[in-house]
Structure formats: structure tokens, C-alpha cells
Amino acid sequence: MCRWKAYSRKHMEHPFDYAFLHGLLQQLDAKWAASDLSRDEVEEETLDPPARSNCTDLPSVECVSTPPLNKHAEESLAESFNLFIEFCMSLLRKQRDIFPPSNRAASHKLENLLKCLHEIHNLKVFKKCCPFQKELHTEITQIIKKGTLEWYEKQHALTKTTVRSEDDVVSGLIELTNILNSDIQKGQQYYNTIFERVVGVSYTAVTYRQLEKLLSDDVCAAMEDEFTEEVAAPIDQLANSADVTNLKDDNNPIGMQIGTNLFELYLALQEFAQMKSYLPHSETKSLSVSHFHEWFKGAVNRWLKIAQTKANIRIKKAIELDKVTVVDPQVKHSSSAVDTACCFTQIREFWKQLAWPDTAGAYVFVTKVLEDICNGAIFYADEVHKKLQAAGYYDDSGVFDVTEELCITINNIEQVRRSLKPLPEDLRFSEIYHAVDKAYGKDSGRQCKVALYGVLKSSDEDVINKIKEVIEHVGEKMRPDIGKSVFHLAWAPESVPAEDAIESLLSYLDNNLDTLNKSLLRTNFDRLLAEIWHVVLDEIKKMLETNMGKKPVFYSRLYDALDILREFFHANEKGLPMQTIMSREYEALQDLLRLHKSETNTLVDMFYLEKIDIQKCTEDSRFGVLTVRVYYNFSSEELSVEILNAKDIIPLDTNGLSDPFVMIELVPSHNFPTCQVQRTKIVKKSLNPLFDESFGFTVNPDQCRHESAMVQFTVMDHDIMFANDFAGEAYFSLNGIPGLKGEKAGGYSNLKQTQLILTQPKPREIIPKRKRKPSLVSGPFQVLELRTWDKDATEFVKKIKARESLAITK
Secondary structure: OHHHHHHHHHHOOOOOOHHHHHHHHHHHHHHOEOOEOOHHHHHHHHOOHHHHHOOOOOOOOOOOOOOEOOHHHHHHHHHHHHHHHHHHHHHHHOHHHHOOOOOHHHHHHHHHHHHHHHHHHHOHHHHHHOOOOOOHHHHHHHHHHHHHHHHHHHHHHHHOOOOOOHHHHHHHHHHHHHHHHHHHHHHHHHHHHHHHHHHOOOHHHHHHHHHHHHHHHHHHHHHHHHOOHHHHHHHHHHHOOOOOOOOOOOOOOHHHHHHHHHHHHHHHHHHHHHHHHHOOHHHHOOOHHHHHHHHHHHHHHHHHHHHHHHHHHHHHHHHHHOOOOOOOOOOOOOHHHHHHHHHHHHHHHHHHHHOOOOOOOHHHHHHHHHHHHHHHHHHHHHHHHHHHHHOOOOOOOOOOOOOHHHHHHHHHHHHHHHOOOOHHHHOOHHHHHHHHHHHHOHHHHHHHHHHHHHHHHHHHHHHHHHHHHHHHHHHHHHHHHHHHHHHHHHOOOOOOOHHHHOHHHHHHHHHHHHHHHHHOOHHHHHHHHHHHHHHHHHHHHHHHHOOOOOOHHHHHHHHHHHHHHHHHHHOOOOOOOHHHHOOHHHHHHHHHHHHHHOOHHHHHHHHHHHHHHHHHHOOOOOOOEEEEEEEEEOOOOEEEEEEEEEEOOOOOOOOOOOOEEEEEEEEOOOOOOOOOOEEOOOOOOOOOOEEEEEEEEEOOHHHHHOOOOEEEEEEEEOOOOOOOEEEEEEEEEOOOOOOOOOOOOOOHHHOOOEEEEOEOOOOOOOOOOOOOOOOOOOOHHHHHHHOOOOHHHHHHHHHHHHHHHHHHOO
């Protein structure tokens, strides 16, 4: 005991190795048996203080049964313990300075110091001498807190600047937070294990909670007191500027500098907040720093404005310095596209660094990030377009030539557009709208998803439209030469086949497309190919529209040329896909050429086929219904037609009734040249006449099997004084009628009655053709009208117009 008291007191003046002191404590504990000390020990306790102070080394003695400690000895031993504990606590209070974390010797001293304290508190003699001493865990926790507070106040004072500008305040907080981050990391790495192992105290948890409270209070106070709208004003003025021409990347307005510093502070606090993982999870919820990001909501918009403004400045500069030339044949874009994509990458990396903890709340900011990047892509496309305009690309004068500069410029815009594709993954779209879904409901999540992808889609379309605008002008520049080639194709001598007449056009296209294919990205080449295909179709269409009424051979050559061009642009699946080639524009032109190249009789057939289509599609029976039965007697080669009755004939006489009869004619007439028109009896004063009459026509089976072969029924109103009135018409196709294949029909009694809805003809209406799309320009009757040089065509048109005139006047 004497040795302990002597060495522990001397240690305060001339430090000993704590391992040695720890050994003394272990010896002292070994000497203590039950509640006694040896007689010699007790005698030592009675020595006067000077004598006791001279004790330097005493031999150990055997423990024997002796009287218990007297009061004076107990007080003396308690005093030595308390003085040593107080001394050690004073060292722990300044442990960052006294026991540097990276110093191995210091770590050894700290560990043995804690062992001494732990040993003292576990001594039976200590518990007897100091029964009211606090628990070691509590004392060490309190001293760590006191030391941490004093250390924080010192660091805060050192980092707190006397110049109270916003920039200085932010810089001071950044420095302070970084110091704290370093301290916590070192504490976790060097101190925490020692404290936990020796005394069961989580050093990191104690210091983190203490520093978190102090730092949160100071940052919140600074954010509220120092940062005003004056900070945002320079940023807003800069970001909202419509013209960035005179801005330089090295300009550093105060608003931009403060915004950048605030971001550094955010990152420092983010690192600080992440270290809360050293604490038990149950203790992290109450920490203010868990919501540190909320302190910066206003600042995030400023940072994004800064990022967008800087990006636009750099994009502008990149375009100005860009030399649009081919450096590597494998690289079909220039440096400005790469620089622009890098700007977008920096903005994405900024958002990744931000790592906004509130995923659902990040929706607003992600939308802004997305808009900034998309607007940057549109800005790039606009600036590149302006540069093309300044270079005279859109001037009408001069000979057009496909240049590398033009191709690379188009590729640059496409390359920038492609840089937008990773955005949904980089900005974590799915995580955000799922978080919104979870927080606010499925409708909100769905709206969030639609909004995010809507912004991306809109900007993508804007950039593509800018590419198309440039490409369309390429097509317009090529149009005059394409038009000349189409003219020579159309007006080549009739003896020249289409394959030869189109050679000049194919040669011109091949030469230009070869250059474009080598210089353009595949996507852009396909776009340009589609545009040139459109120009070719448009020029052929113009040639057709300005040359109506020619003989079929004129249109036949254009029709054949269209087939050749289709295969040329498809290029055995190396060119445009057939889906793109077979556009509505192509099909309309093909239909129009097919009509014009058709013979007159074919056009007449098509006219009647339209009538059958009308008959099948008609549901309105306001003109009445005609009931018939038709079959073919194969053995006698006779077509038998029975008119049974009609219902709801329209009244055409002044008495409100009609005198109806039915005319039966086989059409088209060129298919039935020998068949005469037949008619029923007249039924007086009736709107529901009963005819019950049969008619026969001598025709062969092939005539009836013709695609357009049909019976035309015309219901007329008999008028004695004036011309007969037209009441309605109906058509019955002869294809597939009973008996036509040679089977026995068995007469009318074995046939079902067919009810035909009566219609009124509508002249000059474009009618859908059976089993194919309608012509978008004309129909067979209109083509027949143009054939003034053809007698058959003019007579047919005259006959149909006369028939239609009857219906129109009623």
C-alpha cells in the first residue's frame, strides 16, 4: 500500500509507466484478503508523512491475520486513490493532445491509464475506502464530454473568422466540420477500441453525440442569421440570363462562389451524418444531423442554377473552339459533343454526390436536374444550328455539296442526344417514383413517373427535330437535281424501259449516299435516307399531278421506276426498313400510279367493285329494300334472276306514292356485250310493290366468274308525262352464286332470299376499294374523266353522269 501511495503521488510530478502502476495495483489487490492488511502495512500507515514520503521500495511480506485498517490509514489510502483518479481524468480531458491518436507509445500509455482506473474501481480496498465513488463508466463518459466540449469550443474559435461575410461564415463552417469529421474518424480508428475493451465505454458514440449537438446548433444558427436572399440574387441574375455570349468560365461572381462553398459544406455535413452509423440504430433517430439536408433545400436550387449556367458557358465555348474535322475515321463526331456530354456527366455526378437522403422529396430536385441537362442538350443543338447558319449552310445560292463539316455537325447533335439515355438509371427514376408511390399513393407515383419520362421524351424530340431540320434542308438542297432526274425519267422515249430511264437518278443518289454513309452515324444516315426517299416520292408525285390524262404507258414507266427505287432504298435490308419505305405517302402514290396506268376496262371494273363495297357497307335503308334471288344454270348457261318485291320505296309522285318498276342490267357492259337491259312490270301506286318476276340472261360461266361481274338493279318511278324518276339502285355480285361451279342449284325454291338495300349514287366521292386502302388523291371514275382521248372512257363517263344526275335532282 505504501508503495502504491508513494509511486502514485510521485507519478504526478515525474510520470511512470502506467503499466508499472497497474502492476502495483494488482499487487495491492493481491495483498488484500477479506477486510485485513498485514501489521507491517498498518505500521507504515502510522508513520509520519515525511517518513512515508521517503519510502521508495519495500519488500513484499506475507499476509497474516492482523487487525483491520484504522480510520487514518483508510483515509490516507482513499486520498491516494482520489488524487490519482483526478489526475488521470485531467489527462483524459485533454487526451487528444496528450495521447495523439497516431502515436503508438501514446496509445500504450492511454490503454494502461485506463487499465489503472479500471483496476482501482475493481479493488475491494477501494470500494471499502471510497464507498460513494461514482461508477467508472459514468465518470469517463462525463470527462469525455467535458473534454470534447472544450476541444470543440477551441476549434470553433479558431475557425470562426472576424470578417462576417457569408462566404467567410461558410468557409469557417466547412473547416470546422472537416476537423470534426477527421476527429471522429481518428477516434473510431484509435481510441474507441481501447475505451470499449478496457472500460466498456463507446468513445465514438459519446463524442459523436456531443459534437452532433454542438455542430447542429451552430450550423442552424449560421444558416438562419447569415444567409439571406442577397446570396441568391447574383446566381438568379446569372442563371436567368438569356445570353451567355459574354460570360467566361473563369468568372466567379459572389453568388456562384457562395453557392459552391455551400455545396462543400453540404458534403462535409453529409460525411458527418454518415458517421452516425457508429451509433446504435435506436440512438440515430433523435439526431438533428439526420435531417441536415433540410437545411439546404433552398441552396440546392442555387447549386443547380450554377451547374446549368456553367454548363451553358462551357458548351458555348466548346462550340466556338470546335474544329469540325475528321481526326479518326472511326470517330464521327468532334470535341464539342464530347465536352458537352462531359458537362452533363458533371451535373449527374453532382447529384450523385448530393445523395439526397429523402428519396421521395428528391423528386423536385431530380426533375430540375433532368430539365437542366435536357435544356443543355437543346441549347447545344440550337448553338450548333446557329453556327451552320452563320457558315451559309441555309443560303440558297451556290452549288450544294455534302461536306464532312455538315455530317459531323449532324453527328454531334445525335451524340449529345445519346448522352441523355442513361439519365433514368443515373438519376434513379424508379427509386424516386416508387418512393413517391409509397409516401403519397399510387396516383402520385404514377404522375411522378409520367412527369420524369415526359421531360426526357420532350427534350429528346426537340433535339431530334433539330437534327431533322438540318437533314430536311439536305433533302431540299438535293431536290432540284432529283427533280431533273425524275423529269428525264418521265419524258424518256416510250421505247426506253424504266431500268434505263432511271439510271441517271440512281447514279446521282448512289454517289451522294455513299459519301453520307461513310461520314454519318447509322442513325443519322437512316434519317437522311428517309428524308431523301420522301423528296423522291414528292418529285414523282409532282410529275404525276402536272401530267394528268396521259396514256397509260406514261404512268406505267413511273410505276415500274417506283418499284426500282423501293428496292434501291431498301438495299437488301442494308438501307431503310420496308416499314419505313412502305409509308402512307408511298402507298398513296403507288395507288395513284396504278390507277393511271390501268386500261379503261380495268378502271370500269374498279368503279363497279366500289359499288359492291358500298352495297356491303350500307346500313341506312331510307331508300327502301329490294328482295331478289339469283342462280346460274350451268347446263343451259343461263343466269336466272328473280325479283320478288320491294319495301319502303321513296314516294316520288304528288300523291305520296310511286309507280315503281325495276330495271335489270348485267355490268360491266364490256364483260356482257350481248346482254340487254330487262325490266319488270309497273306496279301502280305502291311503296311496297310485289313483282314476283323472273328473268334469264344467256352468259357463259367465265363471264360470271369475272371479279367485277354483277347485276345492277335500278328502281324507277314510272311517269307518263315526264321522264321516269330514279328511286334507288342495288348491286349483286355474281361471284360465288349457286350453280356457277357446275352443281345443280335446284331452282328458286331452294335459294334463300337476298335483301338488297337501295342507295342513291354519290358522284365524285372517293370510295374505299375492296381489300386495299383507298387512293388519297383520286378514284377510277376521276381517271376515266381525264381520258378525253379514249372513246370508251368518255362514253362510260357520260352514261354514269347521266344516271347520277337523276339521283342528284331528287
